[in-house]
Amino acid sequence: MDAKQVKELDKEYIGNTYKRYDVVFDRGMGSYLYDKDGKKYLDFFSGIAVNALGHNNKAIVEAITKQAKKFIHLSNHFYSDAQVELAKMIVDHSFGTKVFFVNTGSEANEVAMKLARKWGLLNKNGANKIITFYNSFHGRTLAALSATAQVKFHKYLNPVSPGFIYAKFNDLKDVESKIDKNTAAMLIEPVQAEGGIFTPNPGFLKGLRELCDKNRILLIFDEVQSGLGRLGRKFGYEEYGVKPDMMTLAKSIGGGIPLSAVVLDKKLEEVYTYGDHGTTMGGNPVACAAGLVVLKTVLKPKFLHEVREKGDYIIAQVKKWKNPRILEIRGTGLLIGLQLEKGAAEVVTAALKAGLIINVTGTETIRIEPPLNIKKADIDKGLAILKKVLA
Ligand SMILES: Cc1ncc(COP(=O)(O)O)c(C=O)c1O
Numbered sequence: 001m002d003a004k005q006v007k008e009l010d011k012e013y014i015g016n017t018y019k020r021y022d023v024v025f026d027r028g029m030g031s032y033l034y035d036k037d038g039k040k041y042l043d044f045f046s047g048i049a050v051n052a053l054g055h056n057n058k059a060i061v062e063a064i065t066k067q068a069k070k071f072i073h074l075s076n077h078f079y080s081d082a083q084v085e086l087a088k089m090i091v092d093h094s095f096g097t098k099v100f101f102v103n104t105g106s107e108a109n110e111v112a113m114k115l116a117r118k119w120g121l122l123n124k125n126g127a128n129k130i131i132t133f134y135n136s137f138h139g140r141t142l143a144a145l146s147a148t149a150q151v152k153f154h155k156y157l158n159p160v161s162p163g164f165i166y167a168k169f170n171d172l173k174d175v176e177s178k179i180d181k182n183t184a185a186m187l188i189e190p191v192q193a194e195g196g197i198f199t200p201n202p203g204f205l206k207g208l209r210e211l212c213d214k215n216r217i218l219l220i221f222d223e224v225q226s227g228l229g230r231l232g233r234k235f236g237y238e239e240y241g242v243k244p245d246m247m248t249l250a251k252s253i254g255g256g257i258p259l260s261a262v263v264l265d266k267k268l269e270e271v272y273t274y275g276d277h278g279t280t281m282g283g284n285p286v287a288c289a290a291g292l293v294v295l296k297t298v299l300k301p302k303f304l305h306e307v308r309e310k311g312d313y314i315i316a317q318v319k320k321w322k323n324p325r326i327l328e329i330r331g332t333g334l335l336i337g338l339q340l341e342k343g344a345a346e347v348v349t350a351a352l353k354a355g356l357i358i359n360v361t362g363t364e365t366i367r368i369e370p371p372l373n374i375k376k377a378d379i380d381k382g383l384a385i386l387k388k389v390l391a
Helices: 003-013 058-070 081-093 105-123 142-147 172-178 204-215 236-240 285-298 301-321 344-353 376-390
Strands: 025-029 032-035 040-043 098-102 129-133 164-167 183-188 218-222 246-249 260-264 326-332 335-340 359-361 365-368
Touching: 040 376, 058 285, 081 098, 081 260, 081 285, 098 105, 105 129, 105 142, 105 183, 105 218, 105 246, 105 260, 164 172, 172 204, 183 204, 204 218, 204 236, 285 301, 301 326, 301 335, 301 376, 344 359, 344 365, 344 376
Parallel strands: 129 164, 129 183, 183 218, 218 246
Antiparallel strands: 025 032, 032 040, 098 260, 246 260, 326 335, 335 365, 359 365
């Protein structure tokens, strides 16, 4: 199919929720994508932080091919060596002692919130309220959207699922004022990603941990976007020195194949019992085989160090431009936002035309999140395009 045919069929047959950019990709390699006409694009977006190891990664392709030749799917009625191996690797590198696999970030958050409510029922006189934070994003399913404290996402959702209380990010006093005896959990992104790349103030997440400990509340970190190397740490919680009770992972964990995980602290591993939750596809062997490659690569100290270096380098370079259109540079590791006053969408379109894929998030925030293994020379190429477009 040529690009024109794909666009026509998309318009005719695909549900109406996506606004596509005017490009039809044909293939990818490393940090580059190529469109149907052979034009080359540098990828500073990674499919929304999914392609941590770039496109067409040899080790991922080999691992999923090897697994697919054995079996692609069995269901969770049967053991899976890829699944147990991946769960062990996550546990070995994190605070967790057990892992529950599902398919998407939204679903992982649903599982964590369901578990928190069961914990509240068993341990805290039926406490079921969950505190979440303004400007957050936790996914598109009913409860995940209800947890997402952004009014624009609630427009057609009513009635929003009950039991969610919204507090201000970076405001411990406000959080404390929202706690009562029915508070079971807090759910927070260590770095608010979709909301516009907002990092926590020093001490904020530690303060939340203290409030949770004092009031017997579970602390859940949504690390769907900020986990697994994106911040230059194994997991986002390490960047801030705060251990959650549960953590959700998705996006990059399956190497581009749908996979997500809920990581549980020891004290929660007995909360779910037989039949409390289930999934047909979650922890699919092919996805877990890819996940093993991702984790084996990303969790290496040298790799993580390089992610931090590359992130610092991007921020330092952008600062040097002294471009008055950039009001603020936010982020850490390779999760970076450039706050513009206006015109972010036009910048993204112009960059695409010039061969660079970036994205807008929050309000007029240019989001930069390239593959974690991007080469320094490619960072320079992308920044040169962005500098020109912003000028
Ligand atoms: C922090 C966070 N949580 C949850 C989600 C939802 O993930 P998914 O789209 O895989 O359901 C996202 C997606 O962008 C996210 O950034």
